[in-house]
Amino acid sequence: MPRHRPGLDHPTIVAAALAVLDERGLDGLSSHAVARSLGVQQPALYHHFRSKAELLGAVAAEVLDRGHTARLPEPGEGWDAFLVRNARSLRRAMLAVRDGARLVASAGPRVPDVANSAAQVAHLRGQGFTGPAAVLAFIAVSRYTIGAVLEEQAAQGAAFLADGAADVPDELAAAVRAVAALGPEHEFDAGLTALVRGLGPREG
DSSP: OOOOOOTTHHHHHHHHHHHHHHOGGGOOOOHHHHHHTSSSSSSGGTTTTTSSSHHHHHHHHHHHHHHOOOSSSTTTTTHHHHHHHHHHHHHHHHHTTTTHHHHHHHHGGOOOOOHHHHHHHHHHTTOOOHHHHHHOOOOOOHHHHHHHHHHHHHHHTOSSTOOOOOOOOOHHHHHHHHHHHHHHHHHHHHHHHHHHHTTOOOOO
């Protein structure tokens, strides 16, 4: 029977939770499963995380800390280049783990980084954005990115049009095949570029 293990700490629990996530997916990530993988009783986790939601927030923060490496602007970087680089970095971080987008979306505001957010908004304000317009730009880009990865991870290679679908015009079928051949990263970048083009310094 699992027992309390001396030395159990936050990093150890989060690492175990990430292993369970990769093995079972987000639906199988429970406090019970994490405790069993550590060889402890489930209540032992409550000394470190008061709820499953708090644990998920810590796991999401770890995923972003590991993989989201372009959170801050570089000196002299244009606002649009930074938004694109930041979104690509967020996408890579979420794709690095199973159900990464669902995890980050479920954690939501439990994984804020106030210092990073302040620097991001200040960067856009320095290039003509109002404060609200800068915040709205980051909201739009992050929601697009999370939504795109949610769909990408859920689809697992599913085609936009099923093979052999009836009444599909040849031109449409050819266009869909061409997009599929370009790959999901190209598809993501096309949408991201279109979105960022619609943003810019304005009243808001």
